[in-house]
Structure formats: structure tokens, C-alpha cells
Amino acid sequence: MNRTLKKVGFWASVFVLVSPAVLVFLWMISLSLKNELDNTAFPPVFIPNPPTLKNYVDVFAQNNFGLYLWNSILVTGGAVLLGLLVGVPAGYGIARGKAHKFAVLILVARMTPALSYLIPLFLLFQITGLVGSITALVITHLVITIPIIVWIMIGYFENVPMELEDASRIDGATTWQAFRHVALPLAKPGIVVGGILAFIFSWNNFIFSVVLGGKASRTLPSAVYNSLTFEQISWGPLAAAALLVTLPVLLVTVVAQRQIVAGLSAGGLKDG
Amino acid sequence: MTSTSLPADLASPAPAGAASASADFTPRYWLFSLPAVLVIGAVIVFPWLFTLYMSGQDWKIGGGVEFVGLGNFAELMKDQRFIESMGHTAYFTVLAVVLPIVFGTAAALVFHREFPFRGLLRTIFVMPMMATPVAVALVWTMMFHPQLGVLNYLLSLVGIGPSGWVYEPSTVIPTLVLVEVWHWTPLVMLIVLGGLAGLPREPYESALIDGANDWHMFRHITLPLVWPFIMVAIVIRTIDALKAFDTIFVITQGGPGTASETLNIFLYLQAFQFYKIGYASAVVVIFFVIIIMLSLLLLYARQKSKWNA
Numbered sequence: 001m002n003r004t005l006k007k008v009g010f011w012a013s014v015f016v017l018v019s020p021a022v023l024v025f026l027w028m029i030s031l032s033l034k035n036e037l038d039n040t041a042f043p044p045v046f047i048p049n050p051p052t053l054k055n056y057v058d059v060f061a062q063n064n065f066g067l068y069l070w071n072s073i074l075v076t077g078g079a080v081l082l083g084l085l086v087g088v089p090a091g092y093g094i095a096r097g098k099a100h101k102f103a104v105l106i107l108v109a110r111m112t113p114a115l116s117y118l119i120p121l122f123l124l125f126q127i128t129g130l131v132g133s134i135t136a137l138v139i140t141h142l143v144i145t146i147p148i149i150v151w152i153m154i155g156y157f158e159n160v161p162m163e164l165e166d167a168s169r170i171d172g173a174t175t176w177q178a179f180r181h182v183a184l185p186l187a188k189p190g191i192v193v194g195g196i197l198a199f200i201f202s203w204n205n206f207i208f209s210v211v212l213g214g215k216a217s218r219t220l221p222s223a224v225y226n227s228l229t230f231e232q233i234s235w236g237p238l239a240a241a242a243l244l245v246t247l248p249v250l251l252v253t254v255v256a257q258r259q260i261v262a263g264l265s266a267g268g269l270k271d272g
Numbered sequence: 273m274t275s276t277s278l279p280a281d282l283a284s285p286a287p288a289g290a291a292s293a294s295a296d297f298t299p300r301y302w303l304f305s306l307p308a309v310l311v312i313g314a315v316i317v318f319p320w321l322f323t324l325y326m327s328g329q330d331w332k333i334g335g336g337v338e339f340v341g342l343g344n345f346a347e348l349m350k351d352q353r354f355i356e357s358m359g360h361t362a363y364f365t366v367l368a369v370v371l372p373i374v375f376g377t378a379a380a381l382v383f384h385r386e387f388p389f390r391g392l393l394r395t396i397f398v399m400p401m402m403a404t405p406v407a408v409a410l411v412w413t414m415m416f417h418p419q420l421g422v423l424n425y426l427l428s429l430v431g432i433g434p435s436g437w438v439y440e441p442s443t444v445i446p447t448l449v450l451v452e453v454w455h456w457t458p459l460v461m462l463i464v465l466g467g468l469a470g471l472p473r474e475p476y477e478s479a480l481i482d483g484a485n486d487w488h489m490f491r492h493i494t495l496p497l498v499w500p501f502i503m504v505a506i507v508i509r510t511i512d513a514l515k516a517f518d519t520i521f522v523i524t525q526g527g528p529g530t531a532s533e534t535l536n537i538f539l540y541l542q543a544f545q546f547y548k549i550g551y552a553s554a555v556v557v558i559f560f561v562i563i564i565m566l567s568l569l570l571l572y573a574r575q576k577s578k579w580n581a
Contacts, residue, residue: 010387014393018393021396022396024411040420042420044422086311092301096301099302099305102305108563109312112320112560113563115536116539119552119553120318143315143316146316147316150308179304203404204402204406207518221405222406224410225406225410238414239411250403264459
């Protein structure tokens with residue numbers, strides 16, 4: 001009897017914990033599948049009846065959603081690739097060279113509000129005429145991707161035993177070869193984790209594109225935000241757009257939740 | 273999806289490494305960091321220095337630059353709006369740290385147990401943390417709608433009158449905290465779960481023999497042992513709460529009036545609405561000092577969790 005009670009209590013707490021997440025996402029889906037009449041009905045209509053895909057069609061038809069999606073892919077893709085290219089060797093250099101001060105600098109960079117980089121970079125891009133370009137956004141997103149990649153790679157390279165590299169060097173490998181053929185393959189999980197987290201935080205970033213993005217170079221989050229102000233509130237398409245914006249990130253979370261969990265409990269910091 | 277996917281050693285990526293390289297190897301590793309040094313110098317360190325320089329100037333875009341020394345800071349101290357934004361930030365931060373810590377720790381205790389579908393349920397639980405803040409904020413905005421919002425309807429079902437949510441100065445900050453709690457409780461959960469994974473079994477066994485109940489075991493064994501992890505979570509949450517921007521900006525833009533104008537929103541408005549670059553830079557510097565102090569605290573907390581874990 002007591003055991004059953006405990007079991008019920010336990011499952012009740014699981015239910016309470018998971019329901020806020022479930023309810024918000026379900027409501028998002030519900031809004032996106034209802035027509036405008038049902039969306040503004042009171043009391044609210046919970047189950048779309050009949051569900052309509054019109055909102056999704058509208059999102060693509062009425063806005064430049066395709067363009068913004070492409071912008072997001074370019075900006076995030078570019079920033080993550082450049083971040084890996086620069087950040088992975090740096091993580092190795094810091095871990096092996098014991099550049100602790102540089103590591104602390106990276107940590108501070110992770111903690112500085114993203115907003116505070118914007119003023120100087122905004123002025124810089126204005127002078128160089130890059131405001132409103134994809135290039136400016138890619139460069140600015142490096143502020144997000146590089147610190148997280150470097151920070152995570154330091155941890156992974158520190159766990160790669162030095163002995164293996166020493167052995168390869170005795171066999172005549174250069175430092176670069178020891179990195180390229182010994183340490184790098186062993187740190188592959190770290191590259192995956194760093195890449196995924198950098199992707200998520202860069203994809204989710206909003207404020208850089210609000211300030212630096214032009215009409216044609218906006219990324220998805222700021223484009224969706226702008227559609228709210230410009231076309232008045234039309235809930236269905238807005239919910240559909242919001243869902244589409246966050247869908248890639250949620251899919252990555254489901255597929256790679258193990259790596260994300262590992263990376264976050266290790267890196268422990270979000271961007272912003 | 274066993275608990276082994278959670279590294280028990282939270283401190284592992286900390287800069288203090290255990291590698292065995294001898295010191296004379298150091299210079300050759302510099303080349304690996306060189307590209308990052310250049311890029312970080314350009315996009316991170318240059319902005320820091322430029323901001324510091326600018327904080328001493330009086331400059332509005334379109335006007336001339338004039339050196340004012342600490343004038344911007346003196347002006348800030350007299351700026352009612354700035355002082356109020358500090359107050360809002362403090363109010364928001366305290367709530368947005370305490371609540372996720374309590375809920376996140378409770379959640380970690382639950383997810384530490386073995387139960388069917390744990391992996392799936394944990395993935396669902398973690399999702400809010402990953403979701404694009406802007407996208408979710410838009411949906412929250414719809415839910416907070418005073419007449420048509422689903423939340424006031426749900427309240428009416430349980431016999432509670434409609435709340436003003438983000439449309440009333442008295443409720444706007446707690447409401448924004450609600451969104452923040454929704455987003456970031458999972459991060460606390462993950463950090464504490466990492467701590468729980470490394471706990472020894474013996475103290476519990478002997479406590480059971482001594483007839484301790486669940487609460488006693490939590491209070492006197494679990495809590496002290498995972499406390500270093502909770503401390504790390506507290507510092508991370510504090511920094512993140514101070515930095516909170518996207519959801520506040522999208523949902524209220526600091527309103528109604530300036531009731532939810534936090535430091536970050538104030539900073540944004542000064543810089544990109546009023547184009548008072550020098551003034552905004554001074555805000556960044558103050559912000560930066562606060563963050564640096566907290567960063568030191570984090571490093572300390574990390575070290576501490578390392579010693580105890």
C-alpha cells in the first residue's frame with residue numbers, strides 16, 4: 001500500500017516536471033494548425049478541428065521565409081565551420097601548451113553579454129560598409145561559436161593521453177602530424193559536441209540579426225520577430241513560423257541529446 | 273540513455289589540466305592557437321577595449337566626440353531610469369536564480385532514479401532549454417493575452433480571476449521570470465544530475481540501517497554532497513539571468529512603461545534607439561565588471577566542486 005502510494009507520487013512528480021514543456025509545445029502546434037477564427041476564440045479551442053496546414057502555406061507564400069531560412073543556414077553554417085576550423089586547433093594548443101590565461105579569457109568571453117559586443121562591431125561594420133551583409137553576421141556569430149568550441153575542446157584534448165602523441169613523435173611525427181593523426185581522431189566526440197552546441201546557440205541568436213541584419217540578410221529569429229510588428233498579429237501563421245524556426249534545433253536535440261547533455265554539464269554555460 | 277552519459281566530473285574542462293607535457297613543448301603549441309588569437313582579438317578583445325575607450329567619451333551617432341572622463345558614469349548614477357533598471361535586474365535575477373535552482377534540483381532527484389521511459393522523458397524535459405527563445409517568446413505572448421490568452425482561461429477554470437501577466441507593472445517581472453524558469457530549469461537539472469551521478473553508495477546504506485527516512489537522507493547526505501554542483505549552477509544561473517534579453521525584449525520591450533526594463537534592455541535602448549554610444553558603453557563597462565566578479569566566483573566554485581567531488 002505504502003509502496004503503491006510512493007509510486008503514484010513519483011509518477012505524479014514526473015508528470016508535473018514534464019508537463020510545462022509538453023504543454024507549451026503542444027499549444028504551439030495547436031495554434032499553428034488552427035484557422036484564425038479558432039485561434040482567437042474564447043474559450044480557446046484546444047484541438048484543431050479540422051486541422052489546417054494553411055498557416056504553413058501562408059508562412060512560405062507571404063513572407064520571404066525561404067530566403068530567411070537560407071540566411072540562417074549561411075550564417076550559422078559559416079560561423080560553426082569557421083568556429084571549428086579556428087577553435088579546434090586552439091583548444092588543442094591551449095590544452096597542450098597549458099595556456100591557462102587564454103582559457104580564462106575564453107571563459108570570460110563566454111560570460112560577457114552578447115549585446116556588449118554589438119556596439120563596437122556595429123560601428124566597425126558601418127565604417128567598412130558591411131552592415132546588413134551576411135558576412136557581418138557570420139563574423140559576429142563567431143563571438144558565439146568560437147568560445148564554446150574552444151572551451152569544450154580544451155576539456156576533450158586534456159582527456160586525450162599525452163603518451164600516444166609522445167609515442168608518435170618518437171616515431172618521427174611532427175607536432176602537426178601528432179595533432180592531425182593522433183589527438184584529433186580521439187577528440188572527435190568533442191568536435192561533435194562543440195559543433196552541435198555552437199549550431200544551436202548560433203541558430204537561436206536573435207539580437208545580432210536585429211541590429212546588424214538588413215532586410216535581405218535577416219536570419220530566421222529576427223525575421224519572425226519582425227513579421228509580428230509589420231503584419232499585425234495573426235496568430236496562426238506566427239505560431240507556424242515560430243515552430244518552423246525552432247524545429248531544426250529541437251530535432252537536433254532529440255537526435256543528439258546524449259552529446260548535448262554531456263557538453264552542457266561539462267561546458268555548463270549558454271550563450272547570450 | 274543511462275546515467276553514464278552524464279559526466280560526473282563537472283570540472284573536467286576547467287583549464288587546470290592534468291596532461292603530462294613537459295614545459296619546453298609549450299612554444300610549439302602556440303601556432304595552434306594563433307588563428308583563434310587573431311579572430312578573438314578582432315571580434316572579442318577589440319570590442320572590449322573599444323567599449324572601454326568609448327565609455328569615457330560623449331558621443332551620439334551623428335554628433336561629435338568629446339572626452340568626458342568618468343562623466344558618463346557620473347551621469348548614470350543620477351539617471352533615474354538606469355537606477356530603476358538595476359532594481360528590475362536585481363528583482364528578476366533573484367527570482368530567476370532561486371526558482372530554477374529549487375525546481376532543477378528537485379527534477380534532478382527525480383531523473384536520477386531508474387524508471388521506464390526515463391531517456392525519452394528527460395529529452396522532453398530538456399527541450400525548452402534548446403528551443404529558440406524568440407520563437408517560444410512569441411507563443412508565450414499569445415498565451416499571456418489578457419482577453420484571448422489560454423492562460424487566463426486556464427485560471428478561470430480553477431476559479432482564479434484573470435491576471436494582467438505582462439500587461440501590468442506589478443506582474444510583469446514575475447511573469448517574465450516564469451518564462452525564464454521554463455527555459456532554464458533543465459540546465460540546473462543537468463548540472464545537479466551530473467553531481468548526483470558521482471555520489472557514493474555507502475552513506476545511504478548505513479543511513480538506511482540507522483532508520484533514516486528519505487528527507488533525512490536528502491538533507492544530510494545528498495544535499496551536502498551535491499552542494500558544490502548546486503553552487504556552480506547558482507553562479508551560472510546568476511550570470512545567465514543578468515544577461516537575459518531575448519524573451520524580455522520580444523515579450524515586453526521593457527514595458528509596460530519601463531516596468532520590466534532591465535539593465536540589458538536599458539543598454540540596448542541607449543545604444544540602438546537613442547544612439548548614445550558613449551553612454552551605452554559606460555553601461556557595458558559596469559555590466560562587465562559585475563560579470564567579471566561573478567566569473568571569478570564561478571572559477572572559485574568550479575575549483576571547489578573539483579576538490580569535493
